[in-house]
Amino acid sequence: QVQLVESGGGLVSTGGSLRLSCAASGFTLDRVTIGWFRQVPGKEREAVSCIDMTDGTTYYKDTVKGRFTIYRDSAKNTVYLQMFSLKPEDTAIYYCAAGYDIVIVPTRAAVEPLEFDYWGQGTQVTVSS
Numbered sequence: 001q002v003q004l005v006e007s008g009g010g011l012v013s014t015g016g017s018l019r020l021s022c023a024a025s026g027f028t029l030d031r032v033t034i035g036w037f038r039q040v041p042g043k044e045r046e047a048v049s050c051i052d053m054t055d056g057t058t059y060y061k062d063t064v065k066g067r068f069t070i071y072r073d074s075a076k077n078t079v080y081l082q083m084f085s086l087k088p089e090d091t092a093i094y095y096c097a098a099g100y101d102i103v104i105v106p107t108r109a110a111v112e113p114l115e116f117d118y119w120g121q122g123t124q125v126t127v128s129s
Helices: none
Strands: 003-007 010-013 018-025 033-039 046-052 058-060 068-073 078-083 092-099 123-128
Touching (some): 003 092, 018 092, 033 068, 046 078
Antiparallel strands (some): 046 058, 068 078, 092 123
């Protein structure tokens, strides 16, 4: 059974840091793309960062470039999202997702949720001002 489990969310102050984890089970991450998305009530789910596990190519939403880093630990079948310099506008539920045959290039304007097949349950990130 394919499963993605996020963890690491919480409450931090502006400028703080968090590291989110996405642990996969039921499949290996070798040939998928993993995406981190976030959503706030009333708004569409948006891609924050993605990594193509076949070659390590990454994508970042413009507003998180230089603050967030996505990376993998293949031995643990886990992908992480390290978040620095957090801002109140980063407050959201963060989801990880997995999908196949997704073309990831750093210059993509956006990555769409519909491209992904499997989703975790989400973890809340709250950044206080």
